[in-house]
Amino acid sequence: xxxxxxxxxxxxxxxxxxxxxxxxxxxxxxxxxxxxxxxxxxxxxxxxxxxxxxxxxxxxxxxxxxxxxxxxxxxxxxxxxxxxxxxxxxxxxxxxxxxxxxxxxxxxxxxxxxxxxxxxxxxxxxxxxxxxxxxxxxxxxxxxxxxxxxxxxxxxxxxxxxxxxxxxxxxxxxxxxxxxxxxxxxxxxxxxxxxxxxxxxxxxxxxxxxxxxxxxxxxxxxxxxxxxxxxxxxxxxxxxxxxxxxxxxxxxxxxxxxxxxxxxxxxxxxxxxxxxxxxxxxxxxxxxxxxxxxxxxxxxxxxxxxxxxxxxxxxxxxxxxxxxxxxxxxxxxxxxxxxxxxxxxxxxxxxxxxxxxxxxxxxxxxxxxxxxxxxxxxxxxxxxxxxxxxxxxxxxxxxxxxxxxxxxxxxxxxxxxxxxxxxxxxxxxxxxxxxxxxxxxx
Amino acid sequence: xxxxxxxxxxxxxxxxxxxxxxxxxxxxxxxxxxxxxxxxxxxxxxxxxxxxxxxxxxxxxxxxxxxxxxxxxxxxxxxxxxxxxxxxxxxxxxxxxxxxxxxxxxxxxxxxxxxxxxxxxxxxxxxxxxxxxxxxxxxxxxxxxxxxxxxxxxxxxxxxxxxxxxxxxxxxxxxxxxxxxxxxxxxxxxxxxxxxxxxxxxxxxxxxxxxxxxxxxxxxxxxxxxxxxxxxxxxxxxxxxxxxxxxxxxxxxxxxxxxxxxxxxxxxxxxxxxxxxxxxxxxxxxxxxxxxxxx
Numbered sequence: 001x002x003x004x005x006x007x008x009x010x011x012x013x014x015x016x017x018x019x020x021x022x023x024x025x026x027x028x029x030x031x032x033x034x035x036x037x038x039x040x041x042x043x044x045x046x047x048x049x050x051x052x053x054x055x056x057x058x059x060x061x062x063x064x065x066x067x068x069x070x071x072x073x074x075x076x077x078x079x080x081x082x083x084x085x086x087x088x089x090x091x092x093x094x095x096x097x098x099x100x101x102x103x104x105x106x107x108x109x110x111x112x113x114x115x116x117x118x119x120x121x122x123x124x125x126x127x128x129x130x131x132x133x134x135x136x137x138x139x140x141x142x143x144x145x146x147x148x149x150x151x152x153x154x155x156x157x158x159x160x161x162x163x164x165x166x167x168x169x170x171x172x173x174x175x176x177x178x179x180x181x182x183x184x185x186x187x188x189x190x191x192x193x194x195x196x197x198x199x200x201x202x203x204x205x206x207x208x209x210x211x212x213x214x215x216x217x218x219x220x221x222x223x224x225x226x227x228x229x230x231x232x233x234x235x236x237x238x239x240x241x242x243x244x245x246x247x248x249x250x251x252x253x254x255x256x257x258x259x260x261x262x263x264x265x266x267x268x269x270x271x272x273x274x275x276x277x278x279x280x281x282x283x284x285x286x287x288x289x290x291x292x293x294x295x296x297x298x299x300x301x302x303x304x305x306x307x308x309x310x311x312x313x314x315x316x317x318x319x320x321x322x323x324x325x326x327x328x329x330x331x332x333x334x335x336x337x338x339x340x341x342x343x344x345x346x347x348x349x350x351x352x353x354x355x356x357x358x359x360x361x362x363x364x365x366x367x368x369x370x371x372x373x374x375x376x377x378x379x380x381x382x383x384x385x386x387x388x389x390x391x392x393x394x395x396x397x398x399x400x401x402x403x404x405x406x407x408x409x410x411x412x413x414x415x416x417x418x419x420x421x422x423x424x425x426x427x428x429x430x431x432x433x434x435x436x437x438x439x440x441x442x
Numbered sequence: 443x444x445x446x447x448x449x450x451x452x453x454x455x456x457x458x459x460x461x462x463x464x465x466x467x468x469x470x471x472x473x474x475x476x477x478x479x480x481x482x483x484x485x486x487x488x489x490x491x492x493x494x495x496x497x498x499x500x501x502x503x504x505x506x507x508x509x510x511x512x513x514x515x516x517x518x519x520x521x522x523x524x525x526x527x528x529x530x531x532x533x534x535x536x537x538x539x540x541x542x543x544x545x546x547x548x549x550x551x552x553x554x555x556x557x558x559x560x561x562x563x564x565x566x567x568x569x570x571x572x573x574x575x576x577x578x579x580x581x582x583x584x585x586x587x588x589x590x591x592x593x594x595x596x597x598x599x600x601x602x603x604x605x606x607x608x609x610x611x612x613x614x615x616x617x618x619x620x621x622x623x624x625x626x627x628x629x630x631x632x633x634x635x636x637x638x639x640x641x642x643x644x645x646x647x648x649x650x651x652x653x654x655x656x657x658x659x660x661x662x663x664x665x666x667x668x669x670x671x672x673x674x675x676x677x678x679x680x681x682x683x684x685x686x687x688x689x690x691x692x693x694x695x696x697x698x699x700x701x702x703x704x705x706x707x708x709x710x711x712x713x714x715x716x717x718x719x720x721x722x723x724x725x726x727x728x729x730x731x732x733x734x735x736x737x
Contacts, residue, residue, distance in 0.1 A: 103700030106489035212569075212594075212681055270574035272684040273594040278575050404487065404703040411686070411702065418597070420508075420685030437703065440487045 060343045062092045063115035064332075067101035071299050071363040072330060079356045083347060090343045092117075116338040117347065122328045122395065124161040125154045127403050132160035132333040133341065140352035140370060148369040151328050151394060160333050162348050163369035165361035167329035168384070168392065169294040170322075171223065175309035177204055177289045185313045187322045189227070189257070192290075196266045199289045206266040208288040209417075210276040217413035218406055220292040223315050223325065225254045226396045233320035241400035244438055248431035255416055255423040262417060272418055276300075284308050295365040295380065312383050314390055323391040327398060330360050331369075402437035405430075475716075481709040488705035500710035509686045510711065513694040516601055517715075520608065520690055521670035521722070527609040528665050529658070532616025537650075539617065540624045550621075554614035561611070565678025568607045569594075572679075597687025600680050604688060608675050612668065616661050623657025624650070659730045663723055670719050691715045 066076055073096050080094045097104050101121070108114045109131060120128050135141055136159050144152070144159070147166045153159050173185060178195075181202055186192040196206035210216040229250060230238050240246040261267060268274060268282065280297060282288035284304035291297065301308050314322035332351065334344045350356070354373045361368040361375045367384060368375045377384060393399065397406045412429050415421035421429060482500055486493035504510050539550050556564065571578045572593040580590040594600050631649050640648070651658075673692040676682060682689035682697060689697070691711065699708035 100700065106700065106703070109489040212683065214681060214683065269590075270592045270595065273574060273592055273680075275569075275573075278573075281575070407701040407703065411697075414683050415685045418684035418687065420597075420687060433702070436485070437487070440485060440490065440493075440703075 059088070060090050060340050062090060062117060062340055062344055062347060064092050064094050064347075065101070065105070065115040065118040066094060066096050067119045067121045068096065068330070070296070072296070072360060075359040075363040079351060079359060083350050087346070087350075090347065092347055112337075114335040114337075116340055116344050117332050117334055120161050120328070120331050120333050122167070122398055123403065124152050124163075124328060124331055124333055126398065128333060129154055129158070129160050131336060133336040133338075134158040134160060135162065135334070135348070138162070138345070138352075139349065143370045143372060145367075145369055145371055147326055147367075147392070148328065151326070152331065161328070161331035162333075162352055163328055164330040164332075164351075164357050165364060165366045165375075166369050167294065167327045167364075167395075168324050168366055168387075170312050170314045170324045172283070172291045172293050172295075172297055172310055173313050174283060174286065174289045175311050176286055177202075186316050187314070189316050189318055192316045193260075193264075196261070196264070196290075200264075200266060205268045205282060205288045206290060207261060208268045208274075208279040208282045208291045209271040210274045210279045211270075211272040211414060211417060212275045214410035214414050216276055216279070216293070217417060218409035219294070221254065221258070221409045221413045222396045222406075223292045224257060225251070226323070226325070226393055226400075227315050227317045228253045228257065230396070230400065231315075231317050231320060231323050231391065231393060234318070238400070244435075246434075248427045248434070251427040251430050252423045255426045258413075258416055259423070267417075272414070280304055283310050296363075298365050298380070299363065312380060314387065321391050323393055324387060325395055326392040327395040329364060329366065401434060402441045404437045404440075405433055408433040408437075478709050478713060481706055482713050484706045486705045487703040488699055488708075489703075493706070496706065500707045501714075503707065504711060504714060509689065509694060512686060513689040513691050516689060517670055517672075517691045519601055519605060520672045521666055523605045524609045524612070524669040524672075525662055525665040527605070528613045528616045529661055531609070531613045532661065533620050533654075535613065535617040536620030536624055537646075540621060550617075553617055556611045557614045559611070561608075561674030562678045564607065564611050565675040568603065568675075568679050572603060594680055595684060597684055600684070600688040604672070604676055604679060607679065608669065608672055611675070612665070616665060619657050619661040619664070620654065623654045627653045655730065659727065662730060663726060666722060666726060667719060670715075670722070691718075 064080070066073065068076060077094060080092045084091055095115070101119075105114075105118065105128075109128075112131075114131055118128075120132075124132065136157070140162060141159055144163065145166065147168070148163050152161055152163050177183075177199065178185065181198055183195045183198060184191075186195050199206040209220060228235070229241065230236060235250070237246055237250060262271070268278070268288070270278065276297075279288065279291055279293070280300045281304060283291065283297075283301040286308070295312055298310050298312075301310050314324055316322050332348060334341065334348065338344055352370065354370070357368050357370050357373045358375045361373070362377070365377055365380050366375075367377070397409060401408075408430060412421060412426050415429070416423075416426050483495055483497060484493045485496050535553055539546055539553075559567075570576075574580060574590060574592040574595075577593070579593065583590060593603065627650065631653075632645060635645050635649060670690075671692050672690050673696070676688060676690055676693045677696075680688040682693045686694065686697075692715070695708045695712050695715065698704045698711065702708075
């Protein structure tokens with residue numbers, strides 16, 4: 001072999017060895033290479049601890065994936081920084097992935113390569129339990145409030161997450177506009193329609209929708225649908241929805257109602273293209289009366305206008321009692337195959353301290369999921385205590401639809417509003433995905 | 443052994459140099475493509491460890507799904523439309539900026555600069571221009587006493603706005619390709635044409651255009667592939683909406699795979715997109731290269 005031939009063989013071998021070496025890096029090595037930002041307090045604290053320690057212990061990095069954003073993410077970051085400061089041997093790396101979080105987690109589940117800890121965004125039992133370590137043995141597990149216990153417990157009695165709060169919400173309304181127009185908070189859809197008419201005639205926007213964010217429209221459908229299908233005393237399809245025998249032509253009523261609101265001109269002019277920020281702005285500038293959104297929007301509106309008067313109301317129903325929606329919101333689980341279980345449990349125990357739980361719950365303006373935690377809910381304190389005995393149902397898609405149908409709502413809702421789907425096609429699209437995802441889950 | 447040594451030394455060892463590229467190509471292109479074909483024949487939801495083979499059901503469904511048909515039409519508009527606009531506009535810019543005048547470098551930079559901005563950022567910039575409440579365009583219209591318009595509420599108008607936005611962003615790339623092409627044309631041809639008294643249009647059609655054909659081929663194919671794969675600008679500007687009226691194949695595939703958890707169907711659509719781009723590129727190349735001129 002001549003010189004050129006030997007050189008080329010050496011180059012190929014070096015390249016292959018390089019690729020193999022890079023691929024075979026262990027997780028510890030990879031984690032070890034991820035050093036914390038030296039500007040953060042946690043990093044500075046850990047650096048100083050390392051320099052002072054005579055026997056330098058290898059630092060463990062815990063990957064923590066979060067779907068949160070805004071005030072909730074800030075609260076998580078504050079707690080994580082404090083934990084990192086107090087635990088120089090552990091570095092919790094909080095990675096926010098708000099936009100494509102579910103897609104990312106799906107890909108990670110498909111390859112069984114999950115982070116040590118992650119937010120389960122309402123799906124700890126139905127989607128993630130297969131990948132999570134049961135946490136019944138943890139000291140805080142006995143302190144779950146009754147409103148969250150059945151939601152985060154599977155049929156075998158296992159709890160897979162540390163829940164921070166109970167996602168109780170209904171609809172949002174502008175107190176100032178309703179008071180100005182002498183409108184009592186509606187409890188039936190008939191009253192709601194009458195209120196919208198008065199509000200529209202007074203020059204305000206009755207209902208604000210941020211249709212560019214398809215999640216906003218899905219949330220709208222997810223609030224109206226249970227009112228017509230599961231909470232109405234005269235027509236209740238709970239069992240049929242759960243056992244798969246539901247006749248999806250009944251969903252026509254939901255679609256018709258949504259289109260009725262559109263045709264009467266109750267939505268903001270740009271309901272198809274506005275983003276959520278436009279909805280917050282509408283409330284902050286006292287132009288909007290109602291929105292089918294959760295309570296964290298109150299926080300966003302108050303940031304724009306601290307004097308805005310915005311509160312939560314129950315979702316109207318034609319026959320029966322208006323209701324609220326409850327569910328799992330902020331919760332963290334531990335990957336069952338994590339190599340750092342001890343450290344992950346230590347972090348979770350730290351997170352379960354009352355002052356940490358209350359920080360997370362307050363960021364979303366909802367009650368805590370642990371019994372010994374006090375949450376400052378501001379003006380909503382009175383609202384929650386007023387509604388302490390009202391009917392509460394889990395989120396429609398989580399309780400009655402197979403996993404994945406939140407995204408169907410994100411397609412069907414905008415499809416209806418834009419005129420792309422008529423009432424029958426909307427029901428057909430719901431049925432198609434319901435059957436497909438049910439079959440896939442089984 | 444002697445035979446082997448003779449062959450090795452005669453230069454065939456250079457073939458070994460292909461090996462790393464071949465390995466990388468196999469790992470990152472062939473293997474995913476093979477996996478993709480497999481997934482397209484299943485009802486996989488994108489993350490579960492369990493799925494069933496459904497034969498060609500996913501491919502059959504593609505032809506009756508109105509979302510796919512709309513996305514196909516839009517993809518053609520984005521692909522062909524942006525290719526035509528960018529190439530005509532880019533060539534015009536190149537012809538202008540190939541002349542010597544004060545500030546030429548600044549103008550070249552200004553035209554090319556948007557290429558450096560990410561598609562997502564460009565999408566948001568256009569959203570802030572076109573949005574109903576507080577959008578720059580509507581604010582200008584209000585100044586002139588006109589009514590505000592919800593520009594993105596109409597799907598067909600949304601497609602045109604996306605087409606315009608992507609064309610304006612990447613026209614600088616076509617300009618650079620044509621500038622490079624123009625500078626390879628010998629000046630002697632133009633000098634000879636001038637001696638013969640040839641007009642500007644004649645020079646353009648008989649000298650510039652034929653000799654620019656290699657640059658045209660590169661630019662057209664490059665723009666066509668980019669346009670057919672348009673993704674991030676749509677995500678930021680309209681999210682594929684209202685409804686699914688502005689989706690391209692790429693954004694629809696993303697939505698089906700990651701949002702609707704219908705990985706089998708989305709992958710079937712991806713394979714169709716791959717074959718479609720392959721056919722369009724090959725046909726376009728053949729058609730244009732017929733007019734290529736050697737100099």
